[in-house]
Amino acid sequence: MTFTATPVWVGVDVGGTKVLAGVVDDLGRVVRTARRTTPGRRVDIAHVEDALEAAVLEAAAGAPIAGVGVAAAGFVDVTGQRVMFAPHLPWQGEDVRQRLSDRWGAPVVLDNDANCAAVAESTYGAARGCRSAITVTMGTGIGGGIVMDGRLVRGANGMAGEFGHMQVVPGGRACECGGHGCWEQYSSGNALVRSARELMSEKPSVLEESTGGEPPRLTGPMVSDAAAAGDLVAREAFISVGDWLGVGVANLVAALDPDVVVVGGGVSAAGDRLLGPARDALVRSLVGAAHRGVPPLVPAMLGPEAGLVGAAELARQAQSRR
């Protein structure tokens, strides 16, 4: 008796610290994953590609590969062929799609990780059934993706959805990008920590104890835990970050008028502690809010696997267009 395994679709998320690959079924479920440590930025690109190759093959577990979607934490050109720049990866304009396709002998689709997460949430997650959705991913900074009329908006250069560096405070806090007053300096994991640290110097908090009296040791999870336990400083930090989230989302809604806004990333695990103040600020800041529909602001559903699920979905869609 001969047995032919069904070809599988694999998504792989390449972040600054880890490579996470997964086989994704046609309902968007991750059926098997494999991970590797990202070799780093100052290594030969072959090392990073070795890690990707190994993770994808392990996830596929011997099944033939129908196609691979790669979600990369970096700038991907508009053709989806090259990673132009990634702060934590060594690629700088190489034809990543072709190089990886040669390794697996399968078609490869490449996109920015936040775009992939937006596709995943629109197809299988919190924005399922909506024609237009904005996804805001709050990690250390802010990533974003725009789906309009059922299609991912990539822009003229593949750079659409880089919401984190919209200026919300002229002359405000300095940003790693070289600008000042960028949105992610006020609403992100880093902003949460910064805000809590500033408040700690003014008021008593259990965070004194969690950091051993050394505020530089403060982390996002410490603030989340303290807020859940009722600490007022930690809760105030969430209100600040949530309020700024709503202000930025109001600008996006004014520009794009989506059906829904999805908030994902590590900080969004705080749920209504973050989204409550954000909804208030959205209604307050959105022009004409009383005379129009205000889109719901909802938590993402797919968690840390959103990037790989969306990448696999883009690979599947590319195949069906061929």
Ligand SMILES: [Zn+2]
């Ligand atoms: Zn910036």
